[in-house]
Amino acid sequence: xxxxxxxxxxxxxxxxxxxxxxxxxxxxxxxxxxxxxxxxxxxxxxxxxxxxxxxxxxxxxxxxxxxxxxxxxxxxxxxxxxxxxxxxxxxxxxxxxxxxxxxxxxxxxxxxxxxxxxxxxxxxxxxxxxxxxxxxxxxxxxxxxxxxxxxxxxxxxxxxxxxxxxxxxxxxxxxxxxxxxxxxxxxxxxxxxxxxxxxxxxxxxxxxxxxxxxxxxxxxxxxxxxxxxxxxxxxxxxxxxxxxxxxxxxxxxxxxxxxxxxxxxxxxxxxxxxxxxxxxxxxxxxxxxxxxxxxxxxxxxxxxxxxxxxxxxxxxxxxxxxxxxxxxxxxxxxxxxxxxxxxxxxxxxxxxxxxxxxxxxxxxxxxxxxxxxxxxxxxxxxxxxxxxxxxxxxxxxxxxxxxxxxxxxxxxxxxxxxxxxxxxxxxxxxxxxxxxxxxxxxxxxxxxxxxxxxxxxxxxxxxxxxxxxxxxxxxxxxxxxxxxxxxxxxxxxxxxxxxxxxxxxxxxxxxxxxxxxxxxxxxxxxxxxxx
Amino acid sequence: xxxxxxxxxxxxxxxxxxxxxxxxxxxxxxxxxxxxxxxxxxxxxxxxxxxxxxxxxxxxxxxxxxxxxxxxxxxxxxxxxxxxxxxxxxxxxxxxxxxxxxxxxxxxxxxxxxxxxxxxxxxxxxxxxxxxxxxxxxxxxxxxxxxxxxxxxxxxxxxxxxxxxxxxxxxxxxxxxxxxxxxxxxxxxxxxxxxxxxxxxxxxxxxxxxxxxxxxxxxxxxxxxxxxxxxxxxxxxxxxxxxxxxxxxxxxxxxxxxxxxxxxxxxxxxxxxxxxxxxxxxxxxxxxxxxxxxxxxxxxxxxxxxxxxxxxxxxxxxxxxxxxxxxxxxxxxxxxxxxxxxxxxxxxxxxxxxxxxxxxxxx
Numbered sequence: 097x098x099x100x101x102x103x104x105x106x107x108x109x110x111x112x113x114x115x116x117x118x119x120x121x122x123x124x125x126x127x128x129x130x131x132x133x134x135x136x137x138x139x140x141x142x143x144x145x146x147x148x149x150x151x152x153x154x155x156x157x158x159x160x161x162x163x164x165x166x167x168x169x170x171x172x173x174x175x176x177x178x179x180x181x182x183x184x185x186x187x188x189x190x191x192x193x194x195x196x197x198x199x200x201x202x203x204x205x206x207x208x209x210x211x212x213x214x215x216x217x218x219x220x221x222x223x224x225x226x227x228x229x230x231x232x233x234x235x236x237x238x239x240x241x242x243x244x245x246x247x248x249x250x251x252x253x254x255x256x257x258x259x260x261x262x263x264x265x266x267x268x269x270x271x272x273x274x275x276x277x278x279x280x281x282x283x284x285x286x287x288x289x290x291x292x293x294x295x296x297x298x299x300x301x302x303x304x305x306x307x308x309x310x311x312x313x314x315x316x317x318x319x320x321x322x323x324x325x326x327x328x329x330x331x332x333x334x335x336x337x338x339x340x341x342x343x344x345x346x347x348x349x350x351x352x353x354x355x356x357x358x359x360x361x362x363x364x365x366x367x368x369x370x371x372x373x374x375x376x377x378x379x380x381x382x383x384x385x386x387x388x389x390x391x392x393x394x395x396x397x398x399x400x401x402x403x404x405x406x407x408x409x410x411x412x413x414x415x416x417x418x419x420x421x422x423x424x425x426x427x428x429x430x431x432x433x434x435x436x437x438x439x440x441x442x443x444x445x446x447x448x449x450x451x452x453x454x455x456x457x458x459x460x461x462x463x464x465x466x467x468x469x470x471x472x473x474x475x476x477x478x479x480x481x482x483x484x485x486x487x488x489x490x491x492x493x494x495x496x497x498x499x500x501x502x503x504x505x506x507x508x509x510x511x512x513x514x515x516x517x518x519x520x521x522x523x524x525x526x527x528x529x530x531x532x533x534x535x536x537x538x539x540x541x542x543x544x545x546x547x548x549x550x551x552x553x554x555x556x557x558x559x560x561x562x563x564x565x566x567x568x569x570x571x572x573x574x575x576x577x578x579x580x581x582x583x584x585x586x587x588x589x590x591x592x593x594x595x596x597x598x599x600x601x602x603x604x605x606x607x608x609x610x611x612x613x614x615x616x617x618x619x620x621x622x623x624x625x626x627x
Numbered sequence: 628x629x630x631x632x633x634x635x636x637x638x639x640x641x642x643x644x645x646x647x648x649x650x651x652x653x654x655x656x657x658x659x660x661x662x663x664x665x666x667x668x669x670x671x672x673x674x675x676x677x678x679x680x681x682x683x684x685x686x687x688x689x690x691x692x693x694x695x696x697x698x699x700x701x702x703x704x705x706x707x708x709x710x711x712x713x714x715x716x717x718x719x720x721x722x723x724x725x726x727x728x729x730x731x732x733x734x735x736x737x738x739x740x741x742x743x744x745x746x747x748x749x750x751x752x753x754x755x756x757x758x759x760x761x762x763x764x765x766x767x768x769x770x771x772x773x774x775x776x777x778x779x780x781x782x783x784x785x786x787x788x789x790x791x792x793x794x795x796x797x798x799x800x801x802x803x804x805x806x807x808x809x810x811x812x813x814x815x816x817x818x819x820x821x822x823x824x825x826x827x828x829x830x831x832x833x834x835x836x837x838x839x840x841x842x843x844x845x846x847x848x849x850x851x852x853x854x855x856x857x858x859x860x861x862x863x864x865x866x867x868x869x870x871x872x873x874x875x876x877x878x879x880x881x882x883x884x885x886x887x888x889x890x891x892x893x894x895x896x897x898x899x900x901x902x903x904x905x906x907x908x909x910x911x912x913x914x915x916x917x918x919x920x921x922x923x924x925x926x927x928x929x930x931x932x933x934x935x936x937x938x939x940x941x942x943x944x945x946x947x948x949x950x951x952x953x954x955x956x957x958x959x960x961x962x963x964x965x966x967x968x969x970x971x972x973x974x975x976x977x978x979x980x981x982x983x984x985x986x987x988x989x990x
Contacts, residue, residue, distance in 0.1 A: 411863055433866030444864055453858040464865045472847040479845075508635070557642060 108135040110169070111265055112157070112295040116167035119152050126152040128320040134265065139287060139297045141307040141328060145340055145538030147508050150300050152319070154267050157298070158190045159183040171264075181212075189258025190267040195250050199243035206242055207257045221260070228259045232286045247396055248279040255286070266290065267298045272306055277566060277599040278397055284310050302340070302539065303567070304333035316340055341539050344413035351550050353574050353591055356386025359376050360439075360527050360558035361408075362421040368407060368414065378398040379583040380479065383560075385527065389585065390549065390559040391587065392573030394566050394598050400582035401531065401562050402445070408529050408560070410435045410441045422527070436468055441525030443516055445532050447509060451516045454505035458497060462486035462519055469523050485522070493518030494544065510541030517545050527558045533567060546572050566598060580604035632973040643969045643986035647917050647928070649925075649970075650963035657959055667946055670897035675945050676938030676952075686937070688823035692895055693933035696721065696887035696904065700911030701929050702832070702839050703883030705920045707876040708844060711856040714877060716762060716777025717884040718908025719784035720755035725892045726788050726887025727754025728794075729807050729899035732892070733796055736811040743813035746768015748831075748889050756878045758784060767870040773877075781908070789901050796899055807899035818895045828890030835883055838941075840922040852876055884908060905936065905953070913961045932957070 097233050116129040127149045134140045144150045156345040157168075159177035168175055170186060177183050183190075197206050211221070222238040229236035236253040242250060251271060258266055258489045262546050268287075272280045287297055301307055303418040307314055308328045316324040316339040324339035363383040370377050378400055385391045395401060406412040407420065407428075414420060414428035421427065422438050432442070442465075444450045452461045463471055471482045486500040493514045497507060500600065504512060513533070520528060523541060533549065534542035562579075563569050569576055570590060578601035585601035600606070658676075659669035680686050700717040707714040728751035735743060762780060765771040789805070798808040816826040843849040855862040856873050862869055891903050914932050918924030939953030 132789055241764070409864070410866070432864070437867060442864070447858075449858055450860045450864045453854055453861045455857050456854070460850070460853075464854065464861065467847060467850075467865075475847055476845050477847055477850060 108137060109172075110134070111136050111138075111171060112152075113169040113573050115167050115169075117153065117156060117163045117168075119156065119161060119163045121152075125320050127156070127163065127166075130317070130320070130322055132315050132322075134296045134298060136296060137289050137291050137294045138313065139299055139311045142298055142300045142308075142312035142317065143302065143304075143307060143314050143336060143340055145302060145540070146510055147538070148317040148322040150317055151269070152320075154190070154269065154298065154300060157183070157265075157267060158188060182261070184261060187262050187264030188267065189261065189265070190264050191251065191254040191258065191269065191271060193269045193271075193273065195254055197242045197250055197253060197386045200241065202239055202241055203236060203245075203256075204238040206253060207260060210257050211261070224260050225256055229256050232259065232289055233282065234286055234305070237604075243258070247274045247398060248276070251275070251283075259290075263295055265291075265296045265298065267300070269300045270302070271299070271436075271477060272301065272303060272500035273564065274397060277595055278603065280306065304328075304336050305567070306335070308333060318342060351546070351572055354389060354553070354590070355589075356389030356574065357556070357557070357599070358387050358423070359384045360387045360423060361385040361560065364419055364421070365416075366407060366414065366419040366507045367402075368403060368412065370403055376403055376582045378403050379581075381582075381584045383577070383584060383587070385558040385560050387526070387558045388553060389574040390561060390572055391552050392569035392576045392590075393560070393562045393579050393584070394569050394576065395562075395564070395565055395579035395602050399579050399602075401579060403582070404579065405442075405445070405529065405562060406533050433468075438463070439526030440530045441520035441523055443520055443528070443530035443533055445535070447512050447516060448505060452504040452512060455503055457501045457503060458474075458490065458495075458507075458515060459483055459486040459500040461515070462489060462500075464519075464525060466519060489515055489518040489522060492522070493548065510537040513537050514541055514544060517548055521548055521552050525552075525557055527560070528552060529562075531559045531562045532564065533561060534565065535563075542568075566595065566602075569598075570595070576605075578602045580606075629979075630975050630977050632969065633976050635972060635974055638971050642967075646967040646971060647716055647919065647924070647964060649961065649967045650917070650960060651931070653963040653967070654956060654959045656965075658956060661955070662770060662946075665948070672942070672946055676942050676956075677934060678960070680934065680937035680941045685823060688820055688825040689937060690930065690933050691829045693936050694906045694929050695826075695832045695894075696891055697911055697914055697932050698832040698926065698929040699828075699887035699890070699971050700884045700908050701914035701918065701921060701925045702835050702912055703880030704915040705918070705922065705925055706839060706842065706852065707880040708915055708920055709849075709856045709921055710852045710872055710876045711859075712766075712873055712876055714759065714762065714777050714880050715774055715912065716759060716780050716784075716846070716908070717880065717911050718775065718904060718906065719781035720758045720881040720884035721888040721891075721904055721908045722781075722784040722788045723758040723888065724751040724755035724882075725888030725903045726784075727751055727885070727901065728889035729796060729810075730791070732810040732814040733798075733807045733899070735814065736813065739813050741813075743811070744816065744893070747810075747814045747893055748886060751893075752882040752885045755888060756882035759877040759881020760874065763874045767873055788899075788903070792899055792901050798898075802826045805901055809898045810893060814893055815897060815920045816890060824895045826881020826890070826894040828887075828894045829887060832888060835886075836922045836926055839879075843922070848872075848875065884911075908934075910957055913957055913964075917960065917964055935960075 110133050113133040115131055117127050118129050119127040130153055142150050142153065152161055156163050159179045159182055204218060204225060206220060208221055208223060225236065225238040228254065234256065234532055236249065236252050236256060242253065251274060271283060275283060291297055299311055314326050314328045314336065315322060316336065318340060326336060328336065344415050363381055366378055366381040368378040376399060381404065407414055410430055410432035417426040417428040419428045424438055427435055427438060448454045453464065459482055463477065463482050466485050471478055471485060483500060489495065490497060490500060495515045496511050517533060534545050537545065549559060561569065561573065573590050575587050576590050576598060578585045578598055580602060581604055585606040653674060659673055662669045662672035681690050689869065700721060704714060704717055728747045731750045732747050758780060762773050762776045765776045766773045792805040792807060796807045798806055816828055819825045819827060851862065851867045851872055854865065854867060854871055859869060888903060892899050896903065910932050914925060914928040918928035918943055935956045939950055942948040942952050943950050
């Protein structure tokens with residue numbers, strides 16, 4: 097990673113000072129007298145696990161949340177930010193993790209919508225977008241429609257939307273989670289230039305390497321309180337991680353890489369035209385997953401991951417039965433239940449509303465996929481066995497919940513993910529397909545999930561992981577590949593590849609094995625993903 | 628602003644149970660005002676409507692007679708509604724059940740035997756069930772919205788029934804009245820209390836309550852139905868077959884409505900007439916929601932709905948009110964229920980009460 101800017105001195109004038117910010121939600125003290133100050137031209141990291149209170153704090157700055165007590169001082173003046181419009185007027189801009197863009201409008205139109213009355217002259221605005229984006233190294237064509245942009249480009253639209261105004265404080269919520277490593281570097285160059293010009297940046301993240309590479313100072317939140325502050329350049333990542341998770345949690349580990357045994361999942365020439373006009377066609381995918389190994393598929397979201405996962409889980413059945421093979425034979429035509437009976441377990445991307453029913457208890461959610469393991473007898477639910485199964489998941493995977501009757505929706509993301517992973521693993525699958533297993537999950541829970549996956553691998557299960565988190569894939573996968581625009585890159589042992597190579601695969605720079613498909617794949621690997 | 632609604636963090640369980648009660652009270656108050664405006668003493672009028680009909684044993688047995696078809700339809704609707712399949716066609720399914728049962732019964736008037744009544748009931752269930760499956764087929768094959776198809780099928784069923792009593796099923800010795808012949812004794816439901824009209828249909832209904840309760844709370848099919856209703860994508864993920872569940876739930880609800888129809892023609896009516904149902908199938912929709920789709924709740928709600936039917940008749944007799952009063956009370960009940968259900972997810976805030984609230988609403 098690049099070196100952090102070292103010429104920063106914390107004795108600059110303060111842009112924003114927050115003192116004793118407290119916000120109480122029903123049953124949860126989200127911010128407990130939090131202090132934070134950001135200088136002019138500073139890149140300040142706000143670190144913390146999910147549920148640590150980062151979101152509440154930044155929403156307070158942006159005027160979405162009103163704190164119960166505490167004061168804010170903006171450029172030396174005490175202030176109460178009424179709403180986001182007021183915040184924007186002050187020069188505060190925010191880029192959310194989930195973009196708020198209209199797919200069917202152009203870049204200019206999207207930005208004009210955010211500006212409101214200030215955007216009367218569309219031509220001038222387009223010109224301004226062009227100059228601003230060129231100045232900060234974020235190539236962007238104002239005439240393009242948002243639906244044709246890659247995720248990285250959409251993020252640029254969000255950032256440029258903040259920059260066309262007089263920006264003084266830019267808040268970025270986990271901005272790198274959707275980018276390839278190369279795109280991350282480009283973003284960092286932009287942010288450094290912005291900071292040099294005096295703009296303050298609040299960078300919210302839980303990726304410690306990035307914080308170390310980019311940020312001048314960091315404030316760490318834990319359980320709604322400030323648990324520490326540091327200069328990231330002088331701190332090693334494990335020290336920062338300690339401040340985030342507390343003393344008693346294991347942080348992260350190196351796992352031994354192994355070579356698998358017999359092939360369990362065999363995918364041969366899997367192609368599928370998407371029914372969704374904004375979907376991605378799968379292009380002649382070949383993939384083997386051996387028993388006792390973890391194969392990771394990297395890639396920026398929206399490059400065919402959903403379609404591939406649906407084909408593997410059985411939610412899409414494939415006309416060519418042989419495209420997907422288990423040891424027992426072709427399964428391409430089988431429904432999810434039949435594939436489960438043949439040893440498949442599946443962890444979907446959406447925890448709530450797919451992996452778990454939000455308005456059902458954990459006990460009922462244990463039954464959701466656990467029904468094949470003797471929980472149903474003669475069509476009737478064995479409530480005691482179901483309860484025991486739910487209890488087993490909760491205990492073995494340390495799901496924090498008062499009891500198994502709690503509704504799934506009231507669990508934190510990490511807790512629910514532990515529950516879902518536990519539910520799938522405790523069914524002793526021979527093949528586990530997991531989508532984004534630790535997305536939005538705190539470090540403690542992520543480590544627990546990784547350990548569970550490694551244990552399952554060592555018991556001889558074949559595991560396929562689709563993730564956007566490239567560090568995670570390097571950490572736990574034995575072999576790696578990447579998906580771009582519906583085509584799969586070559587697969588290499590993790591130890592034989594590099595971050596740069598996988599980054600190039602993610603951008604579509606690879607030769608497809610099948611030469612007949614290669615031409616179409618090459619032409620389709622459009623500019624969107626290549627910076 | 629007089630008041631504003633603020634979302635609750637979590638749905639209020641208490642409000643979910645209080646809402647039907649509140650809706651009932653609001654209906655009484657509005658009904659009272661309405662009676663007052665019509666020049667009646669509101670308390671006396673309400674008493675006439677809601678107490679007088681059941682003030683004696685005969686009244687109570689009549690309540691059971693009216694409850695049976697409503698309860699059967701509503702308990703079936705609880706099953707489909709749990710799956711978020713909106714069968715509005717219980718009325719049509721009831722009519723088709725009654726028609727099918729009559730078609731069999733009038734052809735075996737002279738036949739004796741213990742199997743006659745079960746056959747008549749079974750054919751009634753089949754009639755209602757198949758009629759519902761028509762909508763299920765339209766939904767699963769053509770993605771036709773079941774709300775529309777079931778409503779339209781109600782009118783088809785009604786006209787089919789009217790055609791039948793004017794045509795093929797008309798009693799040849801009936802002086803050209805649009806009625807079928809009276810059923811044979813073997814096809815009639817046994818009377819439970821001598822000297823009243825209360826028949827075995829109410830037992831069917833109570834039995835259905837138990838079966839549906841077990842189905843929804845104990846069986847795996849019931850679990851799949853609930854998952855499909857709460858979260859269709861989770862059902863797909865788990866591998867539950869959503870189309871099959873649509874067929875099953877529609878069949879159950881149609882068959883129970885059909886049984887209600889068969890119970891009417893083989894019970895209090897004893898023959899097929901054009902007016903089998905004063906809208907029991909529609910009232911059952913209100914009942915299902917009023918009872919929170921829970922079998923016990925539905926049991927109480929259908930007793931209330933039956934009482935409103937009887938009260939409407941009583942108001943007609945004693946207060947010279949039109950029979951439309953029944954529909955008025957049903958409508959108010961549903962209206963207030965839907966309004967009160969907003970409070971499950973939202974709190975009412977009065978900005979003019981207290982300064983803090985006023986400040987926050989100033990934006």
